[in-house]
Amino acid sequence: MRLRHSAILTSTCLALWALTGCSTPPSGSAPTAAQAETPVPTAGGHEVLPSERLADRLLAADDLDPGYAARPAATTASPEASVEGCPQLEQLGSAADNPYAMFPNQGKQVFTGPGRTELTEELYSAPPKDLSAGVGRIMTAMGACPSYQLVTATTVAEIRTQTVPVPRLGDEQWGQVLTVTASGRRTVVQQNVIRDGAVLLVVSGSPAEVTVHAQTALAKATAR
Template identity: 40%
Template sequence: MRLHTTTVVSLSALAVLFLAGCSTGSTSAADSTSSPSASVRQEGNNASAPAPLSSAALSKRLLDESDLGEGYTRKPEQPKRHDDVAVTGCPALDRLGGDAAAGGSLDFPRKAKASFTYAGGSDSAVAEELYSDTEDKLSKGVGRIFDAMVSCSMYQVLVGGTPIEVTAAKAAVTRIGDERWGQVLTFAVGGRSTVMKQAAVRTGKVLVVVSGSSALVDAHVEKAVAKARVTH
C-alpha cells in the first residue's frame, strides 16, 4: 500500500521523520490511538466553540518555550517533503489506504504545529499539532487511524527508500478532554531504535496531538490541552 506522505506522517508523526533523517517543522496532519484501542469518550461534557477555529487562531494556542520551561528550543519550519510512503504488514492500514491516498483521514484543513528539541538528552524532542473541525469529524478521523494502527503490533514503513520497522501498542492518556487516544511506537532502522509516544485529546472542536519521547509527552499534554481550550 502506497500512501501520501502527510497521511503516514500523521500516523507515525515525529519518530518516522527523525529516523528517516527528515525535519519535523512543517504543518502536517496528526493522530493517535482510537476507540477500541485507547480512546475514551466523555458524554455530556462537550462545551465547544460555535465554529471550528482557523489555522491562525490555532497557532496562537500552541505551546511555546515559555510554556515548556528551560531547555526547550523551537525548531524552525522546513519545506514540506513529498516522499512516497509505503506501509506493509498491516491489513487494517491497507484497508484504510483508499481514503488516505485521497487526502482524507486526518488531513484537516485547519491546523497548526510546533516542534521542539530539549537539551535534557538524546532523542529528547516533542511536537504539538492542533486541528479544528466538527466534533464528529475529529472523532471519526482520529479513531479510524488509531484503531488501524494499534490493530497491528508490527509492520513496516518505507519512507523515501528507507525501511523502518514499527512496533505499536496502545497507551494510557491522562483523563482530560472529551476523548483521548494514546499509543507507543518503537521505530527501528539501521541498527538503531527509538521509542516515541503519541497522545491525542479532543476538547470540543479542537484536537491536540502531542508526540515525542514518552516522558516529555506525559509532562506536557495537560498544559497543551489547557492552552488549546482557552477562549480569547
C-alpha cells in the same frame, strides 16, 4: 500504499526522523503512561476554530522547560514511504496521504528539546461529532496491527505498536506507543490524542515529554 509525508502518522514520522540522522532519544527507558484519577476540566467548547486561531493556541518555546526551541519548518519535501504488513493502515491511507487532513482547520509546531529530542504538537478543529468519528477511525486503524514495516527508498523501519492508557483529559483520549527500529537503532515515541469539544490535540514525542507537556498544551489550546 504510497505516502508523501514519510508516514501515515505523526509519531512514526517523528521516530523515523530521529533514526535517520537527526537525533535519537535514549533507548533504555520503557514507555510509561500516567493516568489521572478524575477528568481534568478545560475551557473547550463547540465553536469550530479557524486555522489562524489554532496557530495562536499552539505552544511556544516559552511555555516549555528551558532548553526547548521551535524548529524551523522543513524546506524540502519528505520522501515517499509505503506501509507494508497492515491492511487497515493501507485502507486508511488510500483516501489521503495524511488521515488528519480530513480536518481542514489545523496548526502545527515542532520543538527540539534537551538532548536533541523532538516534540510535535498539532491542533485541529471541526464539529465535535466529526472529530470523534474521524479520530476514532484513525486510531482504530493505527492500533489494528501490532507490527508493520515503513519502507522508504533508503530505510526499512520495523514498527511495533502498543495502545496505552493516557490521562483522562478533555472529552475523549487515545494513546499509542511506537517502537521503531531501523538500521540497527531503536527509538520509542508516544502519541497522545485528546479531543475537547471542537478542538483536537495531538502531541508526539518521547513518552516522558508527552506525559509532561500534554496537559499544558491542552490548557492553552482550549483557553478562552
